[in-house]
Amino acid sequence: MAAPLPLSAEDMLRVNGSRRFAAAMAAASPFASLADALLAARRIWLDEVDVNGWLEAFAAHPAIGTTSPSVSKWSKEEQSAALSTATDSTAQELAEWNARYREKFGFVFMICASGRTAAEVLAELKRRYTNRPIVELEAAAQEELKITELRLTKLFSLEPTVPSTTIE
Amino acid sequence: MAAPLPLSAEDMLRVNGSRRFAAAMAAASPFASLADALLAARRIWLDEVDVNGWLEAFAAHPAIGTTSPSVSKWSKEEQSAALSTATDSTAQELAEWNARYREKFGFVFMICASGRTAAEVLAELKRRYTNRPIVELEAAAQEELKITELRLTKLFSLEPTVPSTTIE
Numbered sequence: 001m002a003a004p005l006p007l008s009a010e011d012m013l014r015v016n017g018s019r020r021f022a023a024a025m026a027a028a029s030p031f032a033s034l035a036d037a038l039l040a041a042r043r044i045w046l047d048e049v050d051v052n053g054w055l056e057a058f059a060a061h062p063a064i065g066t067t068s069p070s071v072s073k074w075s076k077e078e079q080s081a082a083l084s085t086a087t088d089s090t091a092q093e094l095a096e097w098n099a100r101y102r103e104k105f106g107f108v109f110m111i112c113a114s115g116r117t118a119a120e121v122l123a124e125l126k127r128r129y130t131n132r133p134i135v136e137l138e139a140a141a142q143e144e145l146k147i148t149e150l151r152l153t154k155l156f157s158l159e160p161t162v163p164s165t166t167i168e
Numbered sequence: 169m170a171a172p173l174p175l176s177a178e179d180m181l182r183v184n185g186s187r188r189f190a191a192a193m194a195a196a197s198p199f200a201s202l203a204d205a206l207l208a209a210r211r212i213w214l215d216e217v218d219v220n221g222w223l224e225a226f227a228a229h230p231a232i233g234t235t236s237p238s239v240s241k242w243s244k245e246e247q248s249a250a251l252s253t254a255t256d257s258t259a260q261e262l263a264e265w266n267a268r269y270r271e272k273f274g275f276v277f278m279i280c281a282s283g284r285t286a287a288e289v290l291a292e293l294k295r296r297y298t299n300r301p302i303v304e305l306e307a308a309a310q311e312e313l314k315i316t317e318l319r320l321t322k323l324f325s326l327e328p329t330v331p332s333t334t335i336e
Contacts, residue, residue: 050274050301051219106218133218134309138302 006030007037007155014072015151016144017060018053021045034156038149045145054141058107061147064121065094074151079113086118094118097125104129105136112146174198175205175323182240183319184312185228186221189213202324206317213313222309226275229315232289233262242319247281254286262286265293272297273304280314 007029012022024044031037049057062071064079065086076083086094101109109125116124128136175197180190192212199205217225230239232247233254244251254262269277277293284292296304 046302047300050272051223051305052274054301055219104218106220132215133222134214134306137219137305141302 011155013060014074015155016041016045016057016148018045018049018057020053021049021057021148024048034153037152037156041148041152042145045141045148051137054137054144055107057144058110058140061108061110063095063098063102063108064111064113064125065091065098065118074154077114078147078150081115082113082118082121090118090122094122094125097122097129101125101129105133105140107140110140110143110147112143112150114150179323181228182242183323184209184213184225184316186213186217186225188221189217189225189316192216202321205320205324209316209320210313213309213316219305222305222312223275225312226278226308229276229278231263231266231270231276232279232281232293233259233266233286242322245282246315246318249283250281250286250289258286258290262290262293265290265297269293269297273301273308275308278308278311278315280311280318282318 007026009019009022009026012025013019015025016022021041021044025037025041028040028044029037031040062068062075065082098109109128111121111124113121128139131139175194177187177190177194180193181187183193184190189209189212193205193209196208196212197205199208230236230243233250266277277296279289279292281289296307299307
């Protein structure tokens with residue numbers, strides 16, 4: 001049997017931009033399995049990270065549909081369906097609605113875009129725009145959790161493992 | 169019949185420390201009655217002010233039980249029952265739990281303290297401390313709304329009125 005390595009707070013910040021989340025996950029690691037890591041992530045994100053931590057995590061994401069060199073590889077992968085299906089007019093409309101959303105709610109529109117087309121993302125943005133701010137905050141946090149789970153899963157599929165008994 | 173004066177954003181900031189709230193209330197004024205003002209306040213606070221505005225309003229309050237020259241007259245009135253019933257040990261415990269609360273949630277413990285004793289406030293703080301952050305954020309916002317309503321009512325009872333037809 002192989003046991004995963006401890007996770008560093010730096011690794012965790014690439015998964016979720018909240019420093020409180022990253023520190024708590026690193027402290028709780030190593031995890032015996034991906035399932036254990038996912039359970040810990042859910043508990044820490046929903047029960048321990050405060051609203052400032054949620055906003056900090058949201059702020060680590062590019063606006064959906066943004067293509068700039070600073071966008072992370074994971075963000076690009078998650079948005080690949082949306083980016084490949086965006087016509088110029090959809091991209092323009094997305095940019096406008098993103099700005100309107102940020103003006104109303106004070107943070108970037110969060111969506112786990114994996115596998116969703118640009119038109120689907122835009123429809124969801126317009127639907128959620130009508131939410132009350134507190135309802136939308138929780139919806140955004142749930143999307144952030146989905147992204148966190150997706151990235152943790154990727155991290156575990158990449159993570160080198162060490163034998164559970166090591167030779168000095 | 170007398171109609172209330174328009175409310176200034178400055179007046180409204182003494183009622184609720186969110187600049188978005190204050191600007192929207194000032195823009196919606198004058199109100200024909202206190203009831204109209206209370207309805208507008210509820211709508212603006214719950215439907216329009218974003219989470220950053222909520223945090224801004226919370227930050228305008230002293231920690232419950234705090235006595236310093238900078239605490240506003242309204243805050244002192246609202247806390248008069250709590251302050252007059254606080255023994256040294258209750259005051260000490262309140263200060264400790266306030267600090268613990270702020271560490272967990274990232275904002276000051278919000279409670280409409282009007283008429284509540286120090287022991288009641290402390291019991292409520294301990295109870296709410298167990299909440300998930302998103303649940304507590306909404307509870308705090310509801311308390312802020314109660315304080316806002318109380319202060320608006322005081323403001324209306326003080327507000328000078330002008331005749332609905334004025335003589336130039």
